[in-house]
Amino acid sequence: MDRQDIETRRADNQVWNGAEDYGVRSDFHAFDPEGGADLYFNTVIGLVHHYYDFRRFKPLFNTFQSQLGGELYTDLFWLGLEGAVYRRAREDRPVLDALRREYAARTVARGRNQAVRESLDNLRCAWFQRALGQPGPEDDWERGVLDALTFPPGLNEEQLKDRMEALLHRYFRRSRRSVTDRQWAAWAGRDMLYGDKKRGGLVRGNALRRLGQSGGGPAEEGGRKFFWQKKHLFHLGQGRTREQVLRDYVENCFGVSMLPLGELAAAEQALCTGSHKNCLLHFTRGVLPQGEVDGETAWERAAFQAQREKNRAYFRENLVRNRLIIAQLSQRLQNTILLQSDVTDSRARAGRLQPRLAWRAPALRDQRVFLQRQQSELGELSVDILLDASASQNQQQEKLSTQAYLIAESLTRCQIPVRVTSFCSVSGCTVLRILRDYNESGNNDAIFDYVSAGWNRDGLALRAMGWLMDRSPCDHRLFILLSDANPNDDQKIPAAGHFPKDYSGKAGVQDTADEAALLRRRGMAPVCVFTGRDADLAAAHKIYGRDLTRIPSIGWFADTVGKLIQGRIQNMG
Amino acid sequence: MDIWKELKQEGVDSGLLEEVRAFRDAHPAPPEAAGRVPRPRFLYYGKEVWEGAAAALLCGEHLLLAGPKATGKNVLAENLAAAFGRPAWDVSMYVNVDAAALIGADTLQDGQVAFREGPVCQCARLGGFGVLDEVNMAKNEALAVLHATLDFRRVIDVPGYQRIPLDPAARFIGTMNYGYAGTRELNEALVSRFVVLDMPVISQENLQKLLRQGFPELKTTWVEQFSALFQDLRQKCDSGEISTKALDLRGLLSALHLMEKGISSGQALELGIINKAFDPFERQLVADAVWSRIPRDADRGRLFGV
Numbered sequence: 001m002d003r004q005d006i007e008t009r010r011a012d013n014q015v016w017n018g019a020e021d022y023g024v025r026s027d028f029h030a031f032d033p034e035g036g037a038d039l040y041f042n043t044v045i046g047l048v049h050h051y052y053d054f055r056r057f058k059p060l061f062n063t064f065q066s067q068l069g070g071e072l073y074t075d076l077f078w079l080g081l082e083g084a085v086y087r088r089a090r091e092d093r094p095v096l097d098a099l100r101r102e103y104a105a106r107t108v109a110r111g112r113n114q115a116v117r118e119s120l121d122n123l124r125c126a127w128f129q130r131a132l133g134q135p136g137p138e139d140d141w142e143r144g145v146l147d148a149l150t151f152p153p154g155l156n157e158e159q160l161k162d163r164m165e166a167l168l169h170r171y172f173r174r175s176r177r178s179v180t181d182r183q184w185a186a187w188a189g190r191d192m193l194y195g196d197k198k199r200g201g202l203v204r205g206n207a208l209r210r211l212g213q214s215g216g217g218p219a220e221e222g223g224r225k226f227f228w229q230k231k232h233l234f235h236l237g238q239g240r241t242r243e244q245v246l247r248d249y250v251e252n253c254f255g256v257s258m259l260p261l262g263e264l265a266a267a268e269q270a271l272c273t274g275s276h277k278n279c280l281l282h283f284t285r286g287v288l289p290q291g292e293v294d295g296e297t298a299w300e301r302a303a304f305q306a307q308r309e310k311n312r313a314y315f316r317e318n319l320v321r322n323r324l325i326i327a328q329l330s331q332r333l334q335n336t337i338l339l340q341s342d343v344t345d346s347r348a349r350a351g352r353l354q355p356r357l358a359w360r361a362p363a364l365r366d367q368r369v370f371l372q373r374q375q376s377e378l379g380e381l382s383v384d385i386l387l388d389a390s391a392s393q394n395q396q397q398e399k400l401s402t403q404a405y406l407i408a409e410s411l412t413r414c415q416i417p418v419r420v421t422s423f424c425s426v427s428g429c430t431v432l433r434i435l436r437d438y439n440e441s442g443n444n445d446a447i448f449d450y451v452s453a454g455w456n457r458d459g460l461a462l463r464a465m466g467w468l469m470d471r472s473p474c475d476h477r478l479f480i481l482l483s484d485a486n487p488n489d490d491q492k493i494p495a496a497g498h499f500p501k502d503y504s505g506k507a508g509v510q511d512t513a514d515e516a517a518l519l520r521r522r523g524m525a526p527v528c529v530f531t532g533r534d535a536d537l538a539a540a541h542k543i544y545g546r547d548l549t550r551i552p553s554i555g556w557f558a559d560t561v562g563k564l565i566q567g568r569i570q571n572m573g
Numbered sequence: 574m575d576i577w578k579e580l581k582q583e584g585v586d587s588g589l590l591e592e593v594r595a596f597r598d599a600h601p602a603p604p605e606a607a608g609r610v611p612r613p614r615f616l617y618y619g620k621e622v623w624e625g626a627a628a629a630l631l632c633g634e635h636l637l638l639a640g641p642k643a644t645g646k647n648v649l650a651e652n653l654a655a656a657f658g659r660p661a662w663d664v665s666m667y668v669n670v671d672a673a674a675l676i677g678a679d680t681l682q683d684g685q686v687a688f689r690e691g692p693v694c695q696c697a698r699l700g701g702f703g704v705l706d707e708v709n710m711a712k713n714e715a716l717a718v719l720h721a722t723l724d725f726r727r728v729i730d731v732p733g734y735q736r737i738p739l740d741p742a743a744r745f746i747g748t749m750n751y752g753y754a755g756t757r758e759l760n761e762a763l764v765s766r767f768v769v770l771d772m773p774v775i776s777q778e779n780l781q782k783l784l785r786q787g788f789p790e791l792k793t794t795w796v797e798q799f800s801a802l803f804q805d806l807r808q809k810c811d812s813g814e815i816s817t818k819a820l821d822l823r824g825l826l827s828a829l830h831l832m833e834k835g836i837s838s839g840q841a842l843e844l845g846i847i848n849k850a851f852d853p854f855e856r857q858l859v860a861d862a863v864w865s866r867i868p869r870d871a872d873r874g875r876l877f878g879v
Contacts, residue, residue, distance in 0.1 A: 009854075010857060010861065013809070013861060014861050016812070017805060017861060020808065022808065022809075022812040037861075039861055039864060039865060043865045093798070093865075093866065094794055095864070095865065098868040098870070099864070099868075320812055324812075327816055349680065349681075350673075350678045350680040351673055351678045352678065353679045358686075367681050369681070370679060
């Protein structure tokens with residue numbers, strides 16, 4: 001989160017402090033000139049929600065939005081509400097006196113602009129001079145506005161609005177609202193069809209599904225949602241594009257290779273064998289190459305960027321829930337790690353007598369002839385999270401990136417090194433993008449750079465992850481996969497003397513299951529958080545066996561994932 | 574604090590209180606442990622919980638007090654020991670606790686191997702109340718040693734030594750916060766040896782009583798504001814905005830003690846509550862919640878005084 005996000009969140013909390021209701025979603029926040037959330041005014045905003053039915057004020061604020069001078073009217077109305085709610089709440093919350101004085105002093109210190117008449121800043125200054133009990137010089141107009149803005153106690157929402165409209169009419173020559181205007185304003189504040197729920201979005205286009213087509217671009221999104229399934233990517237059949245063209249394309253879209261050429265060649269030689277013969281690999285950290293790119297690639301990059309912003313926005317929208325999940329999951333994991341850490345015996349002056357050491361007491365005056373149990377640290381543990389980033393995840397990219405973030409952040413809080421990688425495949429090249437590496441504990445935000453595109457050759461991805469994890473220096477390695485267990489690649493499985501088989505359906509599942517079994521034998525059993533459809537659940541079980549979990553709803557996330565990871569950590573002991 | 578007077582005022586069943594007095598008279602605290610009988614400063618407010626706990630102890634049961642943070646588990650345990658006139662042993666459970674730490678262990682005395690009693694043994698022998706604090710922090714293997722102690726057998730069998738029968742007045746009170754960091758599920762065998770009291774969250778009314786009792790000179794306005802602040806913090810925790818670190822009743826009481834001693838409200842609340850949240854953003858949220866209830870610069874004269 002950047003500073004603006006943090007301060008906005010803080011402002012929300014200040015509003016909730018006043019409202020005493022965490023369901024309030026305020027359209028208004030107050031910030032000081034340095035951008036910090038303002039404690040007094042945000043508390044006031046919350047108090048307005050607490051003491052009044054804020055929905056009744058909304059139509060008036062909505063009207064202001066569409067008017068010249070609306071910003072001034074809005075701020076002025078807030079000044080009036082500040083006064084009204086202060087007088088109403090000061091009994092219940094005596095601290096308001098001190099907070100108001102501090103706020104007033106800061107506002108007054110900014111001074112008046114003598115050159116400008118009838119300005120909001122001057123009105124605000126004069127308003128808070130009154131609050132300090134030191135009224136400054138006020139001309140007749142200012143005095144009239146401020147007097148009218150000092151709403152008498154006991155007014156309800158409608159009366160406050162009427163007073164405000166009368167004030168604006170008299171001092172700002174704003175015409176009173178017509179019936180139609182009022183109706184529009186009331187309507188504009190409502191989400192008539194959807195209530196509080198978000199409107200379902202249109203099917204989002206997916207960048208790489210359009211590869212190989214002329215044109216591309218947002219205008220073509222609608223009709224292309226199943227384009228990738230028609231295997232139009234590069235029109236390969238079983239043939240291959242020229243390797244360099246493909247590699248250049250992949251670099252431009254996903255980032256330059258993180259491996260030197262020699263090392264990559266060695267990796268491909270070791271990994272692209274058997275069912276994955278003729279495939280390529282690309283390991284990247286997402287650093288894009290410098291220089292100009294063609295229009296189509298530029299458009300793909302822009303589409304990726306837009307998705308990344310959506311991922312972050314989705315997380316922020318559900319920030320409260322997400323923070324709670326992180327806290328719950330961290331607690332669970334800390335507990336497991338604590339209980340799983342080894343116990344060693346050491347010599348002590350009290351404990352269980354060790355006959356073999358007893359002679360030392362009389363002979364050497366060494367009283368440490370007892371054994372005591374002591375806790376030692378769990379051997380070093382690293383966790384890898386692999387995200388299926390194929391186009392089949394297109395509809396849930398925000399959800400998937402958030403889930404990965406929740407796990408990674410919880411593990412980070414337990415000081416467990418975690419690496420998050422996504423994979424997809426493009427025309428036979430399986431791309432593994434490291435979003436966040438073991439040592440980047442402050443970089444979990446990069447997980448939201450996850451975007452889905454292209455195909456998924458799960459078997460090769462598992463094999464490549466095994467190769468990457470072999471390089472981890474930790475004693476114990478935990479491998480979590482967020483996947484729909486639906487392998488599907490346009491690069492077929494070669495078969496000597498036979499027609500090549502599609503890498504999908506039973507063949508794809510079998511290949512992935514074989515690779516998962518291999519990893520299990522090597523002590524890197526993949527644990528799958530299933531993100532797919534019911535129909536693919538059987539395939540998921542075939543691949544991952546018991547190391548599989550499904551999240552019924554996000555509320556179960558911490559519990560379910562916690563248990564899954566706990567089980568794996570406990571097996572390490 | 575006169576605990577009998579307070580309990581009477583709380584409306585705790587007088588018949589039950591009579592039985593507690595009778596128990597107390599029948600089992601005077603042994604002189605060597607008389608100094609361990611607690612003198613509580615705070616009363617646990619909650620009539621039903623008090624009655625349930627006292628009745629269970631009178632029936633010879635051991636108690637497991639289960640509830641979230643700041644529900645007064647330890648205050649109740651201390652109150653019960655005081656009311657029953659029992660010496661109390663506080664045993665803080667943690668993951669390294671083993672049978673030796675609870676029961677005792679061998680040691681050398683004058684060149685001889687001798688058994689050094691642990692707190693559970695002492696408590697059992699002297700008829701005390703053993704408070705097993707955060708009982709679910711310990712491993713089940715370590716607690717298994719208590720099974721015979723806690724069930725109908727009421728004995729501690731130390732290998733190589735004599736069986737130690739529990740004094741008829743001895744009781745054990747476990748406290749636990751389910752789901753707390755570092756805790757785990759208690760096994761059924763252990764839970765079945767306790768009666769479990771689900772500790773409710775302290776109500777505004779009871780918190781105000783607690784504050785008035787602990788700080789009789791705290792002005793009514795500020796009693797209300799401090800209790801509202803605690804409620805605000807709990808609401809913030811429940812909403813997932815902050816962790817439970819700052820939801821600390823002990824910390825709030827400590828801060829009030831500091832203010833009573835003349836430390837300014839700002840500094841006292843930072844020490845007692847705000848600084849408990851180590852994450853800077855969380856600390857800021859806690860601070861905002863605190864300052865939206867309590868002024869930073871309030872001195873003793875403003876807060877206290879009848």
